[in-house]
Amino acid sequence: xxxxxxxxxxxxxxxxxxxxxxxxxxxxxxxxxxxxxxxxxxxxxxxxxxxxxxxxxxxxxxxxxxxxxxxxxxxxxxxxxxxxxxxxxxxxxxxxxxxxxxxxxxxxxxxxxxxxxxxxxxxxxxxxxxxxxxxxxxxxxxxxxxxxxxxxxxxxxxxxxxxxxxxxxxxxxxxxxxxxxxxxxxxxxxxxxxxxxxxxxxxxxxxxxxxxxxxxxxxxxxxxxxxxxxxxxxxxxxxxxxxxxxxxxxxxxxxxxxxxxxxxxxxxxxxxxxxxxxxxxxxxxxxxxxxxxxxxxxxxxxxxxxxxxxxxxxxxxxxxxxxxxxxxxxxxxxxxxxxxxxxxxxxxxxxxxxxxxxxxxxxxxxxxxxxxxxxxxxxxxxxxxxxxxxxxxxxxxxxxxxxxxxxxxxxxxxxxxxxxxxxxxxxxxxxxxxxxxxxxxxxxxxxxxxxxxxxxxxxxxxxxxxxxxxxxxxxxxxxxxxxxxxxxx
Amino acid sequence: xxxxxxxxxxxxxxxxxxxxxxxxxxxxxxxxxxxxxxxxxxxxxxxxxxxxxxxxxxxxxxxxxxxxxxxxxxxxxxxxxxxxxxxxxxxxxxxxxxxxxxxxxxxxxxxxxxxxxxxxxxxxxxxxxxxxxxxxxxxxxxxxxxxxxxxxxxxxxxxxxxxxxxxxxxxxxxxxxxxxxxxxxxxxxxxxxxxxxxxxxxxxxxxxxxxxxxxxxxxxxxxxxxxxxxxxxxxxxxxxxxxxxxxxxxxxxxxxxxxxxxxxxxxxxxxxxxxxxxxxxxxxxxxxxxx
Numbered sequence: 205x206x207x208x209x210x211x212x213x214x215x216x217x218x219x220x221x222x223x224x225x226x227x228x229x230x231x232x233x234x235x236x237x238x239x240x241x242x243x244x245x246x247x248x249x250x251x252x253x254x255x256x257x258x259x260x261x262x263x264x265x266x267x268x269x270x271x272x273x274x275x276x277x278x279x280x281x282x283x284x285x286x287x288x289x290x291x292x293x294x295x296x297x298x299x300x301x302x303x304x305x306x307x308x309x310x311x312x313x314x315x316x317x318x319x320x321x322x323x324x325x326x327x328x329x330x331x332x333x334x335x336x337x338x339x340x341x342x343x344x345x346x347x348x349x350x351x352x353x354x355x356x357x358x359x360x361x362x363x364x365x366x367x368x369x370x371x372x373x374x375x376x377x378x379x380x381x382x383x384x385x386x387x388x389x390x391x392x393x394x395x396x397x398x399x400x401x402x403x404x405x406x407x408x409x410x411x412x413x414x415x416x417x418x419x420x421x422x423x424x425x426x427x428x429x430x431x432x433x434x435x436x437x438x439x440x441x442x443x444x445x446x447x448x449x450x451x452x453x454x455x456x457x458x459x460x461x462x463x464x465x466x467x468x469x470x471x472x473x474x475x476x477x478x479x480x481x482x483x484x485x486x487x488x489x490x491x492x493x494x495x496x497x498x499x500x501x502x503x504x505x506x507x508x509x510x511x512x513x514x515x516x517x518x519x520x521x522x523x524x525x526x527x528x529x530x531x532x533x534x535x536x537x538x539x540x541x542x543x544x545x546x547x548x549x550x551x552x553x554x555x556x557x558x559x560x561x562x563x564x565x566x567x568x569x570x571x572x573x574x575x576x577x578x579x580x581x582x583x584x585x586x587x588x589x590x591x592x593x594x595x596x597x598x599x600x601x602x603x604x605x606x607x608x609x610x611x612x613x614x615x616x617x618x619x620x621x622x623x624x625x626x627x628x629x630x631x632x633x634x635x636x637x638x639x640x641x642x643x644x645x646x647x648x649x650x651x652x653x654x655x656x657x658x659x660x661x662x663x664x665x666x667x668x669x670x671x672x673x674x675x676x677x678x679x680x681x682x683x684x685x686x687x688x689x690x691x692x693x
Numbered sequence: 694x695x696x697x698x699x700x701x702x703x704x705x706x707x708x709x710x711x712x713x714x715x716x717x718x719x720x721x722x723x724x725x726x727x728x729x730x731x732x733x734x735x736x737x738x739x740x741x742x743x744x745x746x747x748x749x750x751x752x753x754x755x756x757x758x759x760x761x762x763x764x765x766x767x768x769x770x771x772x773x774x775x776x777x778x779x780x781x782x783x784x785x786x787x788x789x790x791x792x793x794x795x796x797x798x799x800x801x802x803x804x805x806x807x808x809x810x811x812x813x814x815x816x817x818x819x820x821x822x823x824x825x826x827x828x829x830x831x832x833x834x835x836x837x838x839x840x841x842x843x844x845x846x847x848x849x850x851x852x853x854x855x856x857x858x859x860x861x862x863x864x865x866x867x868x869x870x871x872x873x874x875x876x877x878x879x880x881x882x883x884x885x886x887x888x889x890x891x892x893x894x895x896x897x898x899x900x901x902x903x904x905x906x907x908x909x910x911x912x913x914x915x916x917x918x919x920x921x922x923x924x925x926x927x928x929x930x931x932x933x934x935x936x937x938x939x940x941x942x943x944x945x946x947x948x949x950x951x952x953x954x955x956x957x958x959x960x961x962x963x964x965x966x967x968x969x970x971x972x973x974x975x976x977x978x979x980x981x982x983x984x
Contacts, residue, residue: 594833601926
């Protein structure tokens with residue numbers, strides 16, 4: 205061991221500037237200058253103070269989006285549920301549109317679009333999803349709101365946690381948790397109701413005839429909701445959610461996140477009345493009131509900088525601004541800002557940031573293909589499968605016959621009568637059951653087509669042919685499939 | 694490795710590399726160890742419950758009497774029962790209806806075709822090829838040329854009682870020249886040139902020694918006897934002259950003829966039962982040439 209370890213970086217933080225860093229957890233970590241920001245890992249439940257403000261209002265405005273989950277299953281369209289994942293019948297109804305498994309590739313694009321939207325949002329403004337849209341944080345927000353209505357302010361809540369189990373405590377705790385569980389089970393129910401007729405599902409549940417799958421999913425999702433939003437709470441965001449763990453890779457120095465203006469705020473301290481003769485202490489704008497910590501739903505101290513536990517909900521900004529207002533100091537001691545802004549650099553516009561461009565480009569691509577797919581989704585699909593054994597046979601009159609299996613997918617909700625034909629080679633004859641193929645709505649009709657061509661009319665072993673399908677009942681529905689006629693070499 | 698341990702009290706093993714990388718001797722987490730011990734206990738129950746221990750006379754059967762093949766059979770029985778219930782109506786219809794009646798019901802035809810692929814593969818494809826694509830010496834079932842008739846009733850009859858082709862061997866009755874002439878004539882007939890003067894000698898032989906009795910003077914064949922149609926492009930055996938000569942010389946299934954061509958279709962009525970034969974008849978009819 206040498207006198208001084210050259211590998212060890214000097215501690216370059218000033219403990220007087222950054223407080224609340226857990227020093228002394230491990231002398232080894234201290235030696236090599238690793239700061240451990242305190243993350244709550246269980247222990248006491250966080251009881252965050254609730255107060256009004258700009259970001260609080262935004263949260264309330266966005267949260268009702270999730271009412272769609274609860275109310276969506278009861279919307280109707282024509283004779284069916286407006287949004288219905290009909291798995292037994294392999295159909296997805298969204299308003300007037302029916303999507304069959306053949307078009308499920310569009311789902312991949314939807315997922316890609318939203319994955320990229322998440323990444324782009326993270327690059328621009330951090331965990332926008334977590335702070336304002338995520339079901340976990342919104343359910344948790346509603347649950348803590350209920351807690352406050354029933355038990356009282358955060359101090360009362362914390363006191364009740366520590367109080368012995370009296371009848372009063374059982375009553376209050378029981379009531380809140382009963383409501384939590386009810387919301388949880390309603391959540392599970394609403395999810396399942398998108399997969400089957402919602403009103404029928406209510407009936408089935410109360411008559412005890414609901415399928416075991418539906419009941420299991422409702423119970424599992426219901427208790428999961430209860431467990432994550434009422435029991436685990438912010439620990440879900442810190443320790444369970446994968447997005448929290450990868451967000452560090454998605455942020456850069458130009459990302460705008462709620463940040464404490466350390467230069468303006470430090471050294472922090474409570475204001476004291478200066479006695480005559482005493483020199484006023486040189487203090488920053490932060491009066492160390494800890495209101496930003498008190499309102500934080502994940503119980504972190506934003507003044508330690510951007511960290512794993514921060515869901516960027518902006519509630520600390522509301523809290524700090526309310527204090528700054530009273531002190532007649534400029535707002536924004538905690539504000540949405542990027543690291544580069546604090547370094548004195550000018551924030552580049554969005555279109556000059558490669559991350560935003562790449563994410564946005566992929567989003568645009570997925571969105572464009574999706575719109576193309578939805579716009580050109582054909583009500584009828586024609587598939588032609590060429591018989592492989594044998595590829596062709598020679599008939600008595602010397603002509604060559606190919607056998608094709610025709611499948612017609614009816615994506616509409618009306619009956620189809622499909623007339624099939626083929627062309628592409630001179631003197632081609634079509635036989636088989638091709639006159640009128642009845643296809644039920646949302647199903648596949650199948651038939652066999654025998655195509656016969658005089659051998660003299662074949663130029664090579666592969667000749668392109670076109671198979672046509674036309675719905676006699678709706679003659680505008682026409683599909684063409686390009687197939688191959690295979691003959692001897 | 695350092696000679697003295699600068700961190701004596703942190704529970705390291707004394708193995709120190711690069712001055713400060715140490716191997717610590719921390720115990721695994723309790724839950725992990727508990728799961729580990731639980732695994733040991735589990736092994737005991739597992740060994741008792743399942744067949745596991747080898748012995749001099751075989752292995753232990755296990756308390757559950759479980760075997761993999763038994764589970765397979767049980768699952769297969771479940772599947773068979775499910776199928777039996779789901780398709781009871783179709784199976785009933787296949788058993789009670791005639792082949793013509795089945796062909797009139799499009800859904801039933803689809804069901805019969807879909808369910809006969811395995812049985813066709815087991816009993817028919819060895820000779821006739823998958824999809825009825827034929828084989829050397831065995832007829833193609835997907836074309837429109839039928840020895841014994843291509844309607845559903847004829848195919849059904851072929852499957853029920855089998856077929857035995859029969860053509861006499863002419864090697865002893867005709868001269869080499871006559872056989873060559875008649876071969877030329879038969880090949881010309883397939884190409885629509887039966888009236889050419891170049892094959893007039895062969896035509897003479899064809900009409901006079903008895904060929905026309907079964908194959909008919911115009912070569913249209915006789916499905917009642919299974920006599921092949923000769924005025925089309927499809928050959929029962931081959932259209933090469935040497936092969937045609939061989940067929941005429943040695944016949945088909947000719948008694949006492951060593952090099953005769955074998956042509957035997959076994960009977961399947963007893964082997965498979967009437968319902969399966971009907972199912973196969975419908976399938977063969979659907980292969981591409983049914984009439």
